[in-house]
Amino acid sequence: MAMTNVQEMSMNGEQPPAEYIVKESKFGSIDSSPPLADEIPIIDISLFSPLSPQYSEQAENHELQKLRSALSSAGCFQAIGHGISDSLLDKVREAAKQFFALPVEEKEKYSRAVHGGAEGYGNDVVVSEKQVLDWSYRLTLRVFPENQRRLHLWPQNPNDFGEMLHEYATKVKLMMGIVFKAMAKSLNLEDNSFAKQLFGDQSLMQARFNFYPPCSRSDLVLGVKPHTDRSGVTCLLQDKDVEGLQVLIDGKWVRVPIVPHAIVLNLGDQMQIMSNGIYKSPMHRVVTNGEIMRLSVALFNEPDPETQIGPVEDLIDETRPRLYKNVKNYGRINYECYQRGEIALETGLTSHHLNEFQKAKLASQPKPLHNPAQWSPPSPRWIKINVDDTEGVGVVFYDEAGSYTGGFNRKISHATNPKMIELLAARDGVCWELNQHWQQVLLESDALQIVQAIGSLNEEIHGL
Numbered sequence: 001m002a003m004t005n006v007q008e009m010s011m012n013g014e015q016p017p018a019e020y021i022v023k024e025s026k027f028g029s030i031d032s033s034p035p036l037a038d039e040i041p042i043i044d045i046s047l048f049s050p051l052s053p054q055y056s057e058q059a060e061n062h063e064l065q066k067l068r069s070a071l072s073s074a075g076c077f078q079a080i081g082h083g084i085s086d087s088l089l090d091k092v093r094e095a096a097k098q099f100f101a102l103p104v105e106e107k108e109k110y111s112r113a114v115h116g117g118a119e120g121y122g123n124d125v126v127v128s129e130k131q132v133l134d135w136s137y138r139l140t141l142r143v144f145p146e147n148q149r150r151l152h153l154w155p156q157n158p159n160d161f162g163e164m165l166h167e168y169a170t171k172v173k174l175m176m177g178i179v180f181k182a183m184a185k186s187l188n189l190e191d192n193s194f195a196k197q198l199f200g201d202q203s204l205m206q207a208r209f210n211f212y213p214p215c216s217r218s219d220l221v222l223g224v225k226p227h228t229d230r231s232g233v234t235c236l237l238q239d240k241d242v243e244g245l246q247v248l249i250d251g252k253w254v255r256v257p258i259v260p261h262a263i264v265l266n267l268g269d270q271m272q273i274m275s276n277g278i279y280k281s282p283m284h285r286v287v288t289n290g291e292i293m294r295l296s297v298a299l300f301n302e303p304d305p306e307t308q309i310g311p312v313e314d315l316i317d318e319t320r321p322r323l324y325k326n327v328k329n330y331g332r333i334n335y336e337c338y339q340r341g342e343i344a345l346e347t348g349l350t351s352h353h354l355n356e357f358q359k360a361k362l363a364s365q366p367k368p369l370h371n372p373a374q375w376s377p378p379s380p381r382w383i384k385i386n387v388d389d390t391e392g393v394g395v396v397f398y399d400e401a402g403s404y405t406g407g408f409n410r411k412i413s414h415a416t417n418p419k420m421i422e423l424l425a426a427r428d429g430v431c432w433e434l435n436q437h438w439q440q441v442l443l444e445s446d447a448l449q450i451v452q453a454i455g456s457l458n459e460e461i462h463g464l
């Protein structure tokens with residue numbers, strides 16, 4: 001699919017083409033001014049540090065309580081007292097502004113499409129004709145580990161861009177060390193319970209500079225579609241003047257206010273996993289403005305992809321059974337789910353030995369077509385099959401240890417044939433766990449086509 005130039009369309013005040021128009025979604029329609037969020041507190045990070053002049057045990061406990069309440073409801077807060085000067089924050093915004101203001105040919109020198117991989121300048125990677133594109137441009141750069149920097153993708157213009165990014169990211173990393181400890185403390189855990197999973201030498205920090213040109217029909221497009229972050233924790237520097245970020249809290253979108261020198265910290269999925277679901281990775285999106293461009297700079301902190309992460313043992317007990325299994329390289333799982341329009345945390349990651357919560361949930365639903373609780377894998381390798389009405393069938397592979405190893409999609413046409421349920425259940429090594437919506441769709445789908453789709457993959461399965 002040929003990519004349209006958002007910046008040109010924006011400047012010419014053109015109507016967004018069909019591929020940018022947001023369809024009805026389970027996350028609700030576009031609303032540029034829902035209420036401002038009350039649930040997102042301002043938290044003073046300096047109160048977590050005994051070396052700070054403002055520190056007292058009482059002040060710290062008060063801030064820890066605010067932290068716990070924010071992270072278990074909204075999943076985010078506005079950090080002040082972070083030790084990063086206002087002038088550096090302004091410099092980061094200014095460097096981003098200057099870069100995005102460069103002529104297209106200049107920015108294209110750093111193009112992701114030209115250089116390959118996930119880093120560089122560009123807009124959405126188009127993976128499906130049905131994909132709704134974001135009305136934005138991004139510059140994505142890995143900052144840590146330092147030896148993984150692809151410096152040829154770091155802008156030379158403005159000429160202090162690299163120095164600025166290094167300084168800012170180093171300071172954010174210091175702040176993260178304090179925040180990880182505080183998060184552990186807020187749950188009565190050992191100080192390093194999260195840091196040891198999230199904060200090794202090889203842990204990743206990815207910078208993403210976001211540029212949202214104005215759109216004449218901001219009621220029809222989104223700067224970023226609803227998503228949760230794959231990170232452990234994301235540190236977001238918002239535009240100082242233009243709002244746009246919204247968070248879904250209790251099923252309702254709320255606006256995240258601008259606090260000029262605060263950094264918005266939102267949790268990502270890996271923190272939700274590590275906290276065994278106590279802390280939330282919030283769904284968020286960005287709306288565009290009809291007249292003014294917006295900028296933001298996100299730093300995503302995540303573990304080394306080779307590190308296995310999972311719920312902290314002390315957060316698992318009889319009253320709160322393990323909600324997630326251990327995973328490696330969650331970034332890849334999340335990316336593949338996102339491209340399929342699925343939410344990674346709701347698909348392949350829940351512990352496949354159903355816990356009490358899930359059993360109760362299943363029991364309260366209409367009779368399942370097949371009870372995964374009674375299923376045990378006949379072969380070490382097992383497969384999860386998701387079927388939905390837009391993408392078709394998605395198959396996800398796990399290895400013997402229950403770790404994710406890959407996945408794919410096949411499109412299917414829909415016809416009624418309940419017989420397929422038996423066919424699927426009869427297949428060796430196939431476990432299908434389906435949520436209620438998909439169970440229904442599956443009933444209305446064409447058995448033969450799904451089975452053929454799976455069958456034709458046998459080679460790939462055995463080749464894994």
Ligand SMILES: O=C(O)CCC(=O)C(=O)O
Binds near residue numbers: 208284
């Ligand atoms: O621009 C923003 O405020 C949020 C950006 C965001 O959600 C992202 O980069 O993943």
